[in-house]
Amino acid sequence: MARYDYRxxxxxxxxxxxxxxxxxxxxxCPKCGKKAERVFSTSGIVFSGSGFYNxxxxxxx
Numbered sequence: 001m002a003r004y005d006y007r008x009x010x011x012x013x014x015x016x017x018x019x020x021x022x023x024x025x026x027x028x029c030p031k032c033g034k035k036a037e038r039v040f041s042t043s044g045i046v047f048s049g050s051g052f053y054n055x056x057x058x059x060x061x
Contacts, residue, residue, distance in 0.1 A: 005041065010034035 003018045008029035015036075017027050027036045 005039040006036040007039050008032060008034055008036045014039065 001018050002021050003016050005014060006017050006027050006029075007014050008031065011029060011032045011034070013029050013031045013036075015030060017025070019025055027038075028034065029036050
């Protein structure tokens with residue numbers, strides 16, 4: 001199970017819903033009962049250092 005952020009289209013309330021990645025449920029706002037849409041945000045993962053890019057594997061001549 002994964003947790004997703006949803007935002008109400010009416011009152012702008014942001015809340016979390018837990019469901020399977022394969023599911024696409026119709027989510028309603030717990031505050032006002034109107035339709036909510038999933039919020040997409042960037043992840044907090046940062047790849048730094050050597051070994052993450054294909055240019056790191058080239059021979060240095």
